Structure formats: structure tokens, C-alpha cells
Amino acid sequence: MSEGHEAVNCDGRAQSWATRRLKPSSPRRGEPAVHMNDQMRRLSTPWSIAVERSIRISNSEFLPGVLLDPACGSGIHLAAMCLETGRVGLGIELDEEAGKFAAANMNRLLEKGNGPGRISNRILIGDGVDAEGALKTYHDSLEDSGISSTPPVSLLHIDPARPLDAQNHTLDEMAPPIGELLRSWVPHMNQDERGPALLLDLSPRLSRKQRGEIDAILNEVAPGAARTWEWLSQGGGRIDRLSVWVGPLASESSHRAIRMGQKTPLRTVEAGSTSPFISEKRGMPPSFDQWIVIVDPAVVEARLHDAWLTSFDAPEYNPIWQRASLRRPILVSDTPPPNSLLDDPFTVAVGRVCGHRLSSPDMENAPTVARAAERSGIGHLVLRCEVDPELHPKIQKRLNKALKGVEGERGFIVDVPVSRGDNWHVVHVTCIES
Ligand SMILES: C[S@@+](CC[C@H](N)C(=O)[O-])C[C@H]1O[C@@H](n2cnc3c(N)ncnc32)[C@H](O)[C@@H]1O
Numbered sequence: 001m002s003e004g005h006e007a008v009n010c011d012g013r014a015q016s017w018a019t020r021r022l023k024p025s026s027p028r029r030g031e032p033a034v035h036m037n038d039q040m041r042r043l044s045t046p047w048s049i050a051v052e053r054s055i056r057i058s059n060s061e062f063l064p065g066v067l068l069d070p071a072c073g074s075g076i077h078l079a080a081m082c083l084e085t086g087r088v089g090l091g092i093e094l095d096e097e098a099g100k101f102a103a104a105n106m107n108r109l110l111e112k113g114n115g116p117g118r119i120s121n122r123i124l125i126g127d128g129v130d131a132e133g134a135l136k137t138y139h140d141s142l143e144d145s146g147i148s149s150t151p152p153v154s155l156l157h158i159d160p161a162r163p164l165d166a167q168n169h170t171l172d173e174m175a176p177p178i179g180e181l182l183r184s185w186v187p188h189m190n191q192d193e194r195g196p197a198l199l200l201d202l203s204p205r206l207s208r209k210q211r212g213e214i215d216a217i218l219n220e221v222a223p224g225a226a227r228t229w230e231w232l233s234q235g236g237g238r239i240d241r242l243s244v245w246v247g248p249l250a251s252e253s254s255h256r257a258i259r260m261g262q263k264t265p266l267r268t269v270e271a272g273s274t275s276p277f278i279s280e281k282r283g284m285p286p287s288f289d290q291w292i293v294i295v296d297p298a299v300v301e302a303r304l305h306d307a308w309l310t311s312f313d314a315p316e317y318n319p320i321w322q323r324a325s326l327r328r329p330i331l332v333s334d335t336p337p338p339n340s341l342l343d344d345p346f347t348v349a350v351g352r353v354c355g356h357r358l359s360s361p362d363m364e365n366a367p368t369v370a371r372a373a374e375r376s377g378i379g380h381l382v383l384r385c386e387v388d389p390e391l392h393p394k395i396q397k398r399l400n401k402a403l404k405g406v407e408g409e410r411g412f413i414v415d416v417p418v419s420r421g422d423n424w425h426v427v428h429v430t431c432i433e434s
């Protein structure tokens with residue numbers, strides 16, 4: 001064993017140790033039971049996301065070799081990749097307890113057996129950045145199990161831990177630091193002219209500048225390799241995952257937006273080129289009877305909003321983009337949006353303007369807001385504007401109470417920026433849903 005890494009077999013022993021320590025439980029509804037302490041649970045990738053990605057990985061052709069996760073946490077992403085590709089997994093984890101739980105989780109999640117592939121799965125406790133040390137420990141450990149081959153690494157998946165205030169952190173604060181890690185591993189990877197197969201799972205809050213820094217690292221370690229940046233949303237009005245797929249894992253497009261359903265993607269938009277997002281400044285709020293569409297932020301963040309709109313092939317629909325907030329890009333038009341857009345998974349809500357108000361809905365004015373909506377024929381009003389996240393459910397509850405028993409359409413209230421010279425203010429626009 002080389003100094004610094006300890007190899008743990010993914011077998012019944014690891015599972016018994018973990019079971020004595022902490023009973024397995026399901027981290028989220030519908031997910032398999034695994035061993036995770038609170039910290040691991042907070043950092044873990046949702047099982048459905050890990051499986052969906054692994055299915056896509058299994059559909060790409062990359063060279064033979066083991067799958068590496070050099071900051072594997074609970075090991076569930078590694079296990080999903082092994083299950084879907086039928087390949088062997090090598091995980092590395094700095095935290096000893098987490099690493100031992102990861103070995104147990106691999107054993108729980110992978111198919112049982114004692115063939116050479118099954119007994120080659122390992123979790124190493126130690127520093128994921130030290131490629132040479134890790135490979136030596138791995139190969140020594142395989143030899144101890146009677147396996148004389150020294151399989152190369154052919155895919156690297158990395159989901160580094162990031163500081164909680166992800167917006168202000170530098171890339172070096174990712175643990176492990178991504179540049180150092182890639183410089184250490186990529187030279188050891190099995191790769192052809194397409195470059196190394198890499199999947200980087202990054203903070204969805206990375207700034208444009210930080211994404212540029214990631215691009216610079218990739219230009220250095222994998223020059224010329226294709227790359228697809230992917231923004232994924234689960235429909236909650238925010239970007240849930242940001243990832244980069246490199247080399248054999250990249251598609252022909254440089255940018256991709258995915259609206260994920262419970263288990264499978266509901267819609268994917270991708271393109272080789274993107275367009276800048278131009279939010280039109282208006283001196284007046286959208287007028288009564290104009291149409292508003294609230295769009296999932298993933299297509300806008302990915303700069304695929306034009307590709308998305310073009311996909312509806314509706315030349316008579318000429319909306320302008322206005323961005324209410326980072327979470328709620330909106331389209332405003334004089335004509336109704338095409339039916340295909342109404343049904344699109346990236347469409348959050350569609351409605352016709354029926355009211356304006358200057359002040360934000362709050363606990364006091366909620367009954368008044370509800371009465372005004374009722375006069376416009378609305379029987380259920382959903383808040384889709386920026387309000388204090390703690391107050392949001394309370395105000396919504398008050399609106400529901402005020403409209404209880406009222407027959408009418410569904411509606412929503414959204415905040416729209418309106419410019420006055422160099423300043424801008426927000427108008428709260430009520431819409432009847434269609
Ligand atoms: C975001 S978590 C990975 C979560 C994992 N994808 C899962 O589904 O459970 C990142 C992990 O990297 C580990 N880590 C941080 N620095 C490391 C290093 N230098 N070497 C190995 N692991 C490291 C942390 O302990 C943490 O468990």
C-alpha cells in the first residue's frame with residue numbers, strides 16, 4: 001500500500017461495519033436505502049439524477065477501463081455509473097467514515113457476485129488529487145485479491161464540495177480543487193483522439209467568469225476535446241445542476257438545457273452556438289390583454305432561449321424578453337403563444353394580463369389582492385413574484401383563504417421590471433392563466 005491511501009473492498013464486511021454504525025435509510029423519497037450521515041446527505045447527488053446521467057454515459061462510446069470518482073462522498077453516483085455501464089468503479093474519499101460508508105453503499109447497490117469485475121470495485125480513503133499514489137494503492141489492492149491486471153481509468157466524474165456561499169468562492173476553494181485534480185489524473189487516463197471522458201458536476205451558481213476559468217483548465221488538460229455545458233432544472237424555478245461533459249461524453253452541441261421530470265428528461269434543447277440574452281427595457285408595464293409566459297431559467301442561463309423559441313416554428317409569435325428576476329425570465333407578446341409552447345416543459349406559466357399593482361403582495365394587502373383578482377375572474381391566484389422566502393407560503397395561504405369557494409380561472413402574479421430613464425422599478429402584474 002502506498003502511503004496516504006487505504007483501500008476498502010466493496011463487500012459484505014464493509015456493509016456489516018456500516019450497518020453496525022448507522023442503519024441504512026433512504027435519503028429522499030423513492031431512493032434506495034444507503035448509509036449516510038447528515039453531512040453526506042447534504043452533499044449527495046439525488047439518485048434519479050445519478051441514474052439518468054449514468055444512462056447517458058452508458059450510451060456514449062468510451063475506451064475500456066474503470067470509472068473514477070475521486071471525491072465520491074456516499075458513493076451513490078459511482079454506484080449508479082457502475083450499474084448502468086457494467087464497469088468497475090474506483091472511488092476516493094478524504095473523509096474516513098464517508099469512505100467506509102461509500103464502500104458499503106457500493107456493495108448494497110451493485111449486483112451481488114464474486115466475479116473478477118465485482119471484486120475489483122474499491123473505495124480508497126485518502127486524497128483524490130494524488131493520482132499516482134491512488135493508482136499504486138488500487139493496483140496493489142487488486143493484486144491482494146488475486147487480480148494481476150492493472151486496469152486504466154477511462155472516465156472521471158467529479159462532484160467537488162463547495163463552500164456554502166458558492167457565489168463568492170474561487171475555484172480553488174472547491175474540495176478537491178478541480179484544476180489540480182484534473183492535472184494530476186488526465187495524464188493517467190485511457191484516451192484516444194477525442195480526449196479524456198470527463199464529467200464535471202459544478203455549482204449551479206458559478207458565475208460566467210468562473211465558468212471561463214473551468215474552460216481555461218479544460219483547454220489546458222484536454223486541448224481540442226469537445227465539451228458540452230449543461231444546465232438542468234427540475235422545474236422549481238431554479239437551475240438545479242450545472243455540469244460539463246467532455247471528450248467522448250460531449251454531444252455535438254456546446255450548450256444544453258434539460259428540464260428533468262421525476263426520473264427522465266422531459267425536454268432537452270441544445271445548440272452549437274448561443275445568443276446573448278437581451279432583456280428589453282420597457283417604460284410601461286405589459287398592457288391589459290398582452291400575454292405573459294414565464295420561462296424556466298435553464299434555457300436562459302444556457303443562452304438557448306432563441307433556439308428554444310425557434311423550435312416552435314411560430315413566425316407570427318413575436319414576443320420580447322423581459323427578465324423579472326433571475327428565477328423568472330418572461331416573454332411578453334401581443335398575440336397568444338403557440339399551443340406547442342403552452343405544453344412545453346420549459347414553460348412555467350402562461351397568462352393574459354388582467355391587473356397591475358405597484359406594491360408587492362404581503363400579509364396585510366393579500367385580501368385586497370385576492371379581491372382584485374376575483375373581479376378579473378380568478379378563483380385561484382399563485383404568487384410567482386419575488387417575496388421573502390419565509391413569508392411566501394404564508395402570503396400564499398392568505399390568498400388561498402381569501403379566495404376559498406370562489407369560482408374562477410387560475411391566475412398568477414409576477415413582478416415585471418419597468419424602466420424610467422436609468423432607473424427601474426417593479427410592477428406586479430396579475431394574469432389569468434390559459
Ligand atoms: C459533493 S461531495 C460528493 C458527493 C457525491 N457525489 C455523492 O453523491 O454522495 C464531495 C466530497 O469530496 C470529498 N473531498 C473533499 N476533498 C477531497 C480530496 N482532496 N480528496 C478526496 N475527497 C475529497 C468531501 O469529503 C465530500 O465527501
